[in-house]
Amino acid sequence: GQQVMQIPQYQHVQEGEDFTTYCNSSTTLSNIQWYKQRPGGHPVFLIQLVKSGEVKKQKRLTFQFGEAKKNSSLHITATQTTDVGTYFCAGGGYSTLTFGKGTMLLVSP
Amino acid sequence: SQTIHQWPATLVQPVGSPLSLECTVEGTSNPNLYWYRQAAGRGLQLLFYSVGIGQISSEVPQNLSASRPQDRQFILSSKKLLLSDSGFYLCAWSVLGGDQPQHFGDGTRLSIL
Numbered sequence: 001g002q003q004v005m006q007i008p009q010y011q012h013v014q015e016g017e018d019f020t021t022y023c024n025s026s027t028t029l030s031n032i033q034w035y036k037q038r039p040g041g042h043p044v045f046l047i048q049l050v051k052s053g054e055v056k057k058q059k060r061l062t063f064q065f066g067e068a069k070k071n072s073s074l075h076i077t078a079t080q081t082t083d084v085g086t087y088f089c090a091g092g093g094y095s096t097l098t099f100g101k102g103t104m105l106l107v108s109p
Numbered sequence: 110s111q112t113i114h115q116w117p118a119t120l121v122q123p124v125g126s127p128l129s130l131e132c133t134v135e136g137t138s139n140p141n142l143y144w145y146r147q148a149a150g151r152g153l154q155l156l157f158y159s160v161g162i163g164q165i166s167s168e169v170p171q172n173l174s175a176s177r178p179q180d181r182q183f184i185l186s187s188k189k190l191l192l193s194d195s196g197f198y199l200c201a202w203s204v205l206g207g208d209q210p211q212h213f214g215d216g217t218r219l220s221i222l
Contacts, residue, residue: 030208042199042213043153088153092208095166096143101152 002027004091006100014108019076021103023089031092032065032072037102038085079107111136115200115214123222128173128187130217132200135181140202142183143211144175147197159183160205195221 003026013019023032031050035043047056049065049072056063062075076083086104090097115132122128134140144156155168157175165175172191176184183200198217203209 033210042216043211045210045212048210090211095207096155096158096168097208097211099153099155104150 002091002093002098004089004098004100006089006103008103009101010104010106012106012108013079015081016078019079019083019105021074021087021089021105023072023074023091023100025070025091025098027091027093028069029091029093030069032069033090033092033097034063034072034074035088035090035099036085037088041085043088076105079105081107081109083107111202111212113200113202113212113214115217117217118215119218119220121220121222122190124192125189128185128190128194128219130185130198130200130219132183132185132214133181134183134202137181137202137204139180139205141205141207141209142177143201143203144183144185145199145201145213147199147216149197153199156185190221192221195219 005024007022031048033048034046036046037043047063052069053067054065060077064073084107086102088102089100112135141160143158145153146156147153157165157167159165159177162177173187200214201211203211
């Protein structure tokens with residue numbers, strides 16, 4: 001079946017540093033989605049990318065979808081303590097989404 | 110706007126006891142509904158999904174079951190809980206289509222003693 005791998009599993013940065021998480025699928029995806037889960041909370045949908053090579057920005061967050069629609073990245077510029085949480089990618093498939101295992105981001109002030 | 114309600118927020122149950130978690134969605138019709146389990150510090154494990162009333166697909170065989178008695182109601186059940194059933198249970202909905210964005214409830218933290 002479809003597998004979505006996400007790296008790194010964990011990253012600890014100083015406030016102001018940049019952060020990137022990567023997502024790779026074993027199969028071509030119909031779309032890629034990104035979610036954020038704050039500590040103790042539930043995953044919250046951030047964005048969906050559909051087109052090959054698509055790039056979208058949300059303030060300090062930049063999302064990319066690869067040309068082959070098999071990989072994606074989320075880049076946060078100048079992290080803030082409010083960015084703390086686990087970021088999940090999810091690949092769109094035929095019947096359900098396949099979630100990556102997530103990247104836990106810790107930001108020290 | 111659409112909202113999803115999930116209860117209870119926390120639950121402590123003895124091994125061997127039954128379980129019933131309920132999830133309801135408001136503000137939309139004929140949604141896809143999902144049950145996930147998340148172990149502490151881990152990813153999301155899809156347990157069940159439903160594309161319509163009475164239609165349940167199981168992703169992982171275990172002692173849990175799901176039912177969808179109404180269009181916007183999704184129930185997760187067990188006859189006898191195991192220690193390994195502990196975790197964070199999340200209900201989610203999406204518009205029809207397996208690759209659509211999902212919107213999660215606040216979750217239920219289940220501890221089995």
